[in-house]
Amino acid sequence: MWCGVSAALWPVRCRSFLLQCRNICSGNVGRKSVVDGVLPSFRSVCGEDGVSLSEAIREQHGKDESVHKCCPPDVVVFPRSVDEVSALAKICHMHCLPIIPFGTGTGLEGGVGAMKGGVCFSLRNMDQVLDLHVEDFDVTVEPGVTRKALNSYLRDTGLWFPVDPGADASLCGMAATSASGTNAVRYGTMRENIMNLEVVLADGTIINTAGKGRRPRYDWPDETSQSRKENAGYNLTNLFVGSEGTLGIITKTTLRLYGIPEAVVSAVCSFPSVQAAVDSTVQILQSGVPIARIEFLDDVMIDACNRFSSLSYPVTPTLFLEFHGSERSLEEQVNTSEEITQCNGGSDFQWAKDEETRSRLWKARHDAWYAALALRPGCKAYATDVCVPLSMLPQIIVETKEDLIANKLTGPIAGHVGDGNFHCLMVLDPNDPDELQRVHLFTERLARRALAMSGTCTGEHGVGLGKRALLVEEMGAQAIQVMQSLKETLDPKNLMNPGKVLQ
Known part of the structure; x- marks a missing residue:
């Protein structure tokens, strides 16, 4: 054939x-x-x-x-x-x-x-x-x-x-x-x-x-x-x-x-631990608050953002939050969320209602990639991408941070904590073969750690070239065979972006 x-x-x-x-x-x-x-x-x-x-x-x-x-x-x-x-x-x-x-x-x-x-x-x-x-x-x-x-x-x-x-x-x-x-x-x-x-x-x-x-x-x-x-x-x-x-x-x-939205309010809140930040996230979602964004930054990432964007947030696990709605509904959302975070040890709340302050806050979050790069000038960055059930998020983040330290790797963590998706922004020297190998092995361990916790090897970046083998482990041979059959039906000559997703 x-x-x-x-x-x-x-x-x-x-x-x-x-x-x-x-x-x-x-x-x-x-x-x-x-x-x-x-x-x-x-x-x-x-x-x-x-x-x-x-x-x-x-x-x-x-x-x-x-x-x-x-x-x-x-x-x-x-x-x-x-x-x-x-x-x-x-x-x-x-x-x-x-x-x-x-x-x-x-x-x-x-x-x-x-x-x-x-x-x-x-x-x-x-x-x-x-x-x-x-x-x-x-x-x-x-x-x-x-x-x-x-x-x-x-x-x-x-x-x-x-x-x-x-x-x-x-x-x-x-x-x-x-x-x-x-x-x-x-x-x-x-x-x-x-x-x-x-x-x-x-x-x-x-x-x-x-x-x-x-x-x-x-x-x-x-x-x-x-x-x-x-x-x-x-x-x-x-x-x-x-x-x-x-x-x-x-x-x-x-x-x-x-x-x-008629009105938008953003906030930043610091926490004593990863567990406290994730517990707050789960409880906010369980309470029915229709939060628009809830982003997690670990202590390394918030420190990098402070330096890069000239901010002064406490260097601890941090949540960036944003609420959309009417003026009246926002007041209720904010009050409920603030009460929940305080019950979990959250502190140093900084609320932002005006557009300029909110834009500065979210620009700092979107500039996290460049903030991570600034930790090691002249190096390159690679963003990992896994997703796990919310209940497993504290465990995988703690284990991942221990893995980074043990292998002497620079990888500040940022993630869309509301849906269990997070990234290690790996900063590495592309001319150092030993570091490249350590990063490669780390990313494979991270993905398999996510799979072992009923998660996925990619929450949003896709499979592309780098995660084809992990896709097989995640989906299983029979599901992959069905995918191959679909591919062969629609593209029998294997001309469409060959070498990606399926091996």
Whole structure:
């Protein structure tokens, strides 16, 4: 079986083509010569300026924000419409050329590296906001539209899109990785906020996962409900959300929007221990407080943020909290939360109501990556990403901190404590092989520690290149076999972002 088909099923006149596919896919024929041969076809689709062989451009599109080495594609194409994406995909499919979708390159698991060369589809020129329906709370966007660009576009409508992974990522890229972020505890992840997707499959076929133009309405007894009034067929939308470019290229996504809160209040609270901070989080959620954000920083991380952002918070485990709602509801939320945190030893409360103070507080949280890097100038950073049940969070954080100390590693901890997701921001010298090995072994121990506690090896970064083996351990052989079957059905030639997610 080569390229997903049996040679016995092909007529004799097609076997030469099959042999070509076999040789290309196995690396027996120089891929460069194949790419050179199809360049005129690419240019006929997206123009002379829409195709680049520049080494600098190819390297730019061969790496994301992870520690994985750059694997540049053979060529980068810049389609301007879904029809051009489809036409280019058909060319690649005919010549067995791998396809790697590229949004903004802000991923953290090596998801854009061209492991087998091929063609990078850079989607930045498809940057239109389409079909905004203010009264229905939804909007459709192309893959070049980023989170910040969408919210800027929505500024005067009274609506916003709250999923916030920190980076100004492409919204279709966020769909592809099922991104999350600081607001997930109230508004959910990308998976809960996508109503429909337009996807180009490996052979160029264009599909709409909920039907062309469909915008299934939501049943909203309150603004946090995730119930959707749609029950037609298989849930294809969620099949492609989180598929990381291995099943198709997402060229449009229809998103759920929310009303901008009438009032917002933020707070910072220090705790004597990790346990006290997590206990407060659990009790706040159990009390029914619809908290919008609740972020945890350990003592090392808060110290780094103090230094980097010129703050003066106590160097102890700390929670950053934010509440959204009406003026009256916020007063009740704040009072309940403050009472709970005080019962758990929380102190040094600093409430922020004005936008300037709140922005400074959350900027410090979003700058945690740069604050961690500043601990060791000249080094690189790598963000781990695991998620466990809330009840297990204190244990895994304590064990992880002990592991860091024992192995002399720098890894301040920050996390979306409201949903059990946290990160060690590993700061390392990439030129030190011994430290690289210690970091690699630490991240594997951390992931397996999470799995042993009924958690997951990735809460929001995705599997990409680095966590394929861990995915097998997490899901089990039978589930992986089903995934492989789905992959082979949709992409029998294994052209879509090969080498990612599945081994």
